[in-house]
Amino acid sequence: MSEPAQPFKVGLLGFGTVGAAFAELLEERADEIQRFNGRRPTLGGVLTRSRGDFAEILEEADLIVEVMGGIEPAREYLLQAMRAGKHVVTANKQLLSQHGEELFETAREHDVRLRFEAAVAGTVPVVRVLEESLSATPIERIHGIVNGTTNYILTEMTRGSSYEEALADAQRSGYAEADPSDDVSGRDAAAKMAILARLAFGTPVHLDQVQYEGIEHLHRDDLEYAREFGLGLKLIGTAERRRGGLSVSVHPTFLYSGHPLAAINGSFNAVTVESETITEITLSGPGAGGRQTASAVLGDVVSVMTGGARPPAPPLPLELVQDVESAYYLHLDVVDRPGVLASVTKVLGEHGVSIKSVVQRGMGENARLVMVTHPVIDSSLRTAVARVGEFDFVSSTPRTIRVIEEEFV
Amino acid sequence: MSEPAQPFKVGLLGFGTVGAAFAELLEERADEIQRFNGRRPTLGGVLTRSRGDFAEILEEADLIVEVMGGIEPAREYLLQAMRAGKHVVTANKQLLSQHGEELFETAREHDVRLRFEAAVAGTVPVVRVLEESLSATPIERIHGIVNGTTNYILTEMTRGSSYEEALADAQRSGYAEADPSDDVSGRDAAAKMAILARLAFGTPVHLDQVQYEGIEHLHRDDLEYAREFGLGLKLIGTAERRRGGLSVSVHPTFLYSGHPLAAINGSFNAVTVESETITEITLSGPGAGGRQTASAVLGDVVSVMTGGARPPAPPLPLELVQDVESAYYLHLDVVDRPGVLASVTKVLGEHGVSIKSVVQRGMGENARLVMVTHPVIDSSLRTAVARVGEFDFVSSTPRTIRVIEEEFV
Numbered sequence: 001m002s003e004p005a006q007p008f009k010v011g012l013l014g015f016g017t018v019g020a021a022f023a024e025l026l027e028e029r030a031d032e033i034q035r036f037n038g039r040r041p042t043l044g045g046v047l048t049r050s051r052g053d054f055a056e057i058l059e060e061a062d063l064i065v066e067v068m069g070g071i072e073p074a075r076e077y078l079l080q081a082m083r084a085g086k087h088v089v090t091a092n093k094q095l096l097s098q099h100g101e102e103l104f105e106t107a108r109e110h111d112v113r114l115r116f117e118a119a120v121a122g123t124v125p126v127v128r129v130l131e132e133s134l135s136a137t138p139i140e141r142i143h144g145i146v147n148g149t150t151n152y153i154l155t156e157m158t159r160g161s162s163y164e165e166a167l168a169d170a171q172r173s174g175y176a177e178a179d180p181s182d183d184v185s186g187r188d189a190a191a192k193m194a195i196l197a198r199l200a201f202g203t204p205v206h207l208d209q210v211q212y213e214g215i216e217h218l219h220r221d222d223l224e225y226a227r228e229f230g231l232g233l234k235l236i237g238t239a240e241r242r243r244g245g246l247s248v249s250v251h252p253t254f255l256y257s258g259h260p261l262a263a264i265n266g267s268f269n270a271v272t273v274e275s276e277t278i279t280e281i282t283l284s285g286p287g288a289g290g291r292q293t294a295s296a297v298l299g300d301v302v303s304v305m306t307g308g309a310r311p312p313a314p315p316l317p318l319e320l321v322q323d324v325e326s327a328y329y330l331h332l333d334v335v336d337r338p339g340v341l342a343s344v345t346k347v348l349g350e351h352g353v354s355i356k357s358v359v360q361r362g363m364g365e366n367a368r369l370v371m372v373t374h375p376v377i378d379s380s381l382r383t384a385v386a387r388v389g390e391f392d393f394v395s396s397t398p399r400t401i402r403v404i405e406e407e408f409v
Numbered sequence: 410m411s412e413p414a415q416p417f418k419v420g421l422l423g424f425g426t427v428g429a430a431f432a433e434l435l436e437e438r439a440d441e442i443q444r445f446n447g448r449r450p451t452l453g454g455v456l457t458r459s460r461g462d463f464a465e466i467l468e469e470a471d472l473i474v475e476v477m478g479g480i481e482p483a484r485e486y487l488l489q490a491m492r493a494g495k496h497v498v499t500a501n502k503q504l505l506s507q508h509g510e511e512l513f514e515t516a517r518e519h520d521v522r523l524r525f526e527a528a529v530a531g532t533v534p535v536v537r538v539l540e541e542s543l544s545a546t547p548i549e550r551i552h553g554i555v556n557g558t559t560n561y562i563l564t565e566m567t568r569g570s571s572y573e574e575a576l577a578d579a580q581r582s583g584y585a586e587a588d589p590s591d592d593v594s595g596r597d598a599a600a601k602m603a604i605l606a607r608l609a610f611g612t613p614v615h616l617d618q619v620q621y622e623g624i625e626h627l628h629r630d631d632l633e634y635a636r637e638f639g640l641g642l643k644l645i646g647t648a649e650r651r652r653g654g655l656s657v658s659v660h661p662t663f664l665y666s667g668h669p670l671a672a673i674n675g676s677f678n679a680v681t682v683e684s685e686t687i688t689e690i691t692l693s694g695p696g697a698g699g700r701q702t703a704s705a706v707l708g709d710v711v712s713v714m715t716g717g718a719r720p721p722a723p724p725l726p727l728e729l730v731q732d733v734e735s736a737y738y739l740h741l742d743v744v745d746r747p748g749v750l751a752s753v754t755k756v757l758g759e760h761g762v763s764i765k766s767v768v769q770r771g772m773g774e775n776a777r778l779v780m781v782t783h784p785v786i787d788s789s790l791r792t793a794v795a796r797v798g799e800f801d802f803v804s805s806t807p808r809t810i811r812v813i814e815e816e817f818v
Contacts, residue, residue, distance in 0.1 A: 025686070029545045035725070036544065117542065123687040125542035132541075132715070133526065133534035133708045135445065136438045260693065263672050277434065277704045278532040281694030284669065285687060295686045299542045306541070307716040316444070 008037075008305055009044040011061030011086075013054070013077055014068030018091060018118075019046070021294035022065065029298065037305045058084055063304055065297055066090040067118075075099055082106045082114065089300040091118035091293055097191035097207040100198055101315065108314070113304045118296035120192045121146050121269040122287040125299070129283060130199040134273060139200045141240035141274040143404070146192040148267035148287020149176045149183035150215050150235040154252075155265045158223055158232065163216065175267045186212035186235060186250045193237035197248045200239060200273070202316040205248050209320050212250035222331065222401060225370045226254050228359055231329070231403065232262045245319035254329055254372075254403040325375040327356070330385065331399040336367035340393050344369065347391075351384035352376055366395060372403055417446075417714055418453040420470030420495075422463070422486055423477030427500060427527075428455070430703035431474065438707065446714045467493055472713055474706060475499040476527075484508055491515045491523065498709040500527035500702055506600035506616040509607055510724065517723070522713045527705035529601045530555050530678040531696040534708070538692060539608040543682060548609045550649035550683040552813070555601040557676035557696020558585045558592035559624050559644040563661075564674045567641065571629055584676045595621035595644060595659045602646035606657045609648060609682070611725040614657050618729050621659035631740060631810060634779045635663050637768055640738070640812065641671045654728035663738050663781075663812040734784040736765070736812040739794065742805040745776035749802050753778065756800075760793035761785055775804060781812055 010026065012019055023043055034040040045057030047068075054077060058064065064081040066088065068074050074095050081088050083106065090096070096103065096119055107114035117127045121144065130139075145151050152175045156166035167184070170176035182188045190212035194205040215235055223233055231254035239248045255262040260282040264270040270284035286292050334340050345355060358371045373381070385398045419435065421428055432452055443449040454466030456477075463486060467473065473490040475497065477483050483504050490497050492515065499505070505512065505528055516523035526536045530553065539548075554560050561584045565575035576593070579585035591597045599621035603614040624644055632642055640663035648657045664671040669691040673679040679693035695701050743749050754764060767780045782790070794807045 025545075029547075032547075033545055123690055125538050125690070128537065128542050129534050132712050133537050133705070135715075136434075136442055136707045136711045137704055138438075138441075260672075263669075278701055279695045281532055281534070281692070283690070283692050285690030292687055295546055296542070298545045302545045303541050306544075 006039055007042045008039040009060055009062045010041055010301060011044045011057040011064045012046045013057075013064060013066045013074070015046055015048045016067070017290035018067040018293045018297070021290040022067065022297050025291070025294050025298050026301075033302055033305070037302070039305060041301060041305065054080075058086065061086055063087040063089065063301060065301065066092060067297065068092075069094070071095055071098065075103075078103060079106055082110050082112050085110055085112060087113040087304045089115045089297055089304065091116065091297055093119040093188070093191040093195060094207075097194040100195065101204045105314075115300035115303060116195070117300050118293045120195055121271055121283075122148060122289075123285040123292045123296055124269050124271060124283045125296075126196065126271045126273075126283050127199065128303070129281075130196070130273070134200075134275070134278070137275050137277050139273060139275045141238070142196055142200050142271060143261060144189075144193065144196065144237040144269070144271040145234055145261055145264050146196075146237050146269055146271065147183055147189040147235060148269055149180060150186075150189070151264065151269070151287070152176070152267040153184070154215060154218075154233055154235065157218070157220060160220070162220055163218060184216050185214040187214075189235060189237050189250045193239055193248050193250055196237070196271070197239035197246065198315075201241070201246050201318060203246050203318045203320070204315045205239075205246070205320065210248045210250065211322060213252065215252055218252055219399070222329075222399065225331065225359065225368075226329065228370070229254070229329070229357060229372055230257055231255060232257060233401070234261055234264070236261065236404065241318070242321045242324045245321035247321045247324045251402045254401055256405070259404060323377055323379045325377050327375045327403040327405050328373045328381055329401045329403050330371045330373060332369040332388065332394055333396040334367050334369055335393040335395060336362050336365055337393065340367070341369065343391060343393075344388055347387050348373075348384050351380045351387070353381055353384045375405070415448055416451045417448040418469055418471045419450055419710060420453045420456075420466040420473045422456045422466075422473060422475045422483070424455055424457045425476070426699035427476040427702045427706070430699040431476065431706050434700070434703050434707050435710075442711055442714070446711070448714060450710060450714065463489075467495065470495055472496040472498065472710060474710065475501060476706065477501075478503070480504055480507065484512075487512060488515055491519050491521050494519055494521060496522040496713045498524045498706055498713065500525065500706055502528040502597070502600040502604060503616075506603040509604065510613045514723075524709035524712060525604070526709050527702045529604055530680055530692075531557060531698075532694040532701045532705055533678050533680060533692045534705075535605065535680045535682075535692050536608065537712070538690075539605070539682070543609075543684070543687070546684050546686050548682060548684045550647070551605055551609050551680060552670060553598075553602065553605065553646045553678070553680040554643055554670055554673050555605075555646050555678055555680065556592055556598040556644060557678055558589060559595075559598070560673065560678070560696070561585070561676040562593070563624060563627075563642055563644065566627070566629060567632055569629070572625065572627060593625050594623040596623075598644060598646050598659045602648055602657050602659055605646070605680070606648035606655065607724075610650070610655050610727060612655050612727045612729070613724045614648075614655070614729065619657045619659065620731060622661065624661055627661055628808070631738075631808065634740065634768065634777075635738065637779070638663070638738070638766060638781055639666055640664060641666060642810070643670055643673070645670065645813065650727070651730045651733045654730035656730045656733045660811045663810055665814070668813060732786055732788050734786050736784045736814050737782045737790055738810045738812050739780045739782060740808040741778040741797065741803055743776050743778055744802040744804060745771050745774055746802065749776070750778065752800060752802075753797055756796050757782075757793050760789045760796075762790055762793045784814070
């Protein structure tokens, strides 16, 4: 550089694992960023619970990075920053999935950048790819493994651990929090799918509108039987066009081994985007870790410095559809006597549930019936299964898990 | 829109498969692009071999799309366009891998955008991810399957076809050209790796500096033996830091089944980017097809409209290193008599080639020795194998194929 570059001041809100890693990375990479941007990013003020003053930090910042988490005061700080004409970068999925429109609208009004790659899928750059590479592509469907904790647990369960063992292992290895409920309940994944759905389909989706189901109730048995059908089990978030509307949900889901998400193991995240124009692309990489998340945040900062994408366009709402078709795996414990299978399939048939494959296995006086159905509307499946559960020969609550049937290359 | 939007005029050079698909997609998506950009992209002039005038097209265009291919006149047109202050989007890998620096420098000088997502890996948005998401990340290594034709052929060979059968099949299915030499020789992949290496490492790499080797000489046998070692065969491009410099190459390569590229089948492309900060991310999707390539080109156009990334920074050259370490698979046909294995391993050992695993199989008077080595410098391996080939008990030219040893999650 022949002339001294004007620094680009970054105000940092939050100094936990991600904040500290971000400050370190920013320092490490400042030279290189200056080399291709002309300006050198430097850390301005830092706000923690015990030190720093937001107004002062805002005053001198070119951009505000928010990695404090939670709804308030993060929301208020980001709104104030944008109203003051400052760009913002956030990793806050709770906030975006509950107050996204307010934030996007404020960014549009004040013509500032609002970037949030780190909020969605760890290091996997799906936000940028949706916002930019695919912004001119009509998307049909997104499937994602967007929670590394649950994917780690399910991977361990596939290798023979019980849910409790796998969770304890994840906690020891730092892949699960002491209180893992946000992850294992599916709520964390639901927040991320709400954000992805907004980007991909232009429809505002609030966290509360995402149907989600966690992994706490899964049995090792489900995984064993699934193997007999050539299936693997993942916690899959889905956002897709259905019956003229949009369906967004998170469920434990069986995948055939050819599916691109079936090979994603451990704490990795991955997202598959399908459209008629591009067929399907898959992005995968490590889920969150302090340094990985910080790297995604820094990528957003650099993107703002180079003049990146605009905030999402004003919404173009699609109706949110709740009751959609899906294939199901169905597991029944029954008393082993003649006519049981016939009675079950008769009731299922009356509700439009047709069976694709079935395995029956005797165990003394009892038997297990494990089936995979053809696609059926959720509500019909639930009604049918409730009726099956009323038979006196059914000895425990029937268990159902969704199945993605598509095979890929 | 309350006021009429000013159109954004796109001049199109080339109207083959990609050009025609691009014109169609642009028309289809213009409303949606206008909705989030405010301006409506419209097709300005079109230049083909038989119609159109470049000067007129340039005059009225906001941006030039070049999908004519070849070096000249594409190079001259792009330079003229940038000098006239027009943004450009190209899908031309030959041009970028041979005249990239000239083009990048012209873009920087005239402060215009030069985008080329479609030149590298079909719909896989690796250019954008390297330029933007990972621009602040020190990258250690890139592995890519960047040629769909050869991946299709190798997938078919893995399923039992001979090279000739698989090639004929690829030609029938439209995955290979009538003259497939640019693909099967590895040259097309080498051009793409040169471009990726420039983006990831900041070092100008000319196509002529990329060592490449194609798939024409591969035998069905190699694939069968490989399976015994748990290996799959892909044409892999590699760009990586080695001994303080940069090594860029394309070779048929065996991968262990846990490697993220091992699962990429058919005409798909995929790229894995490794760095200490992010561990490793993988992007995959369909290789080229007219409509897919056009979709990547349109993504670049939209990116320019929204103010995308700058051209690559001025180069920061690393030395290009040619002679690097790699593990190898080694296949020998020998006369089956005592002492053969001992003689072979002795010569290999003298050149620092140590054996990780070996399979010997008798076939009447003959035997096959198939080995996987520990990592060894290329030149040592070549010398050692040449000496082994001189033994009178070796009955055909020894065959070697690289192996990537790393296991992933």
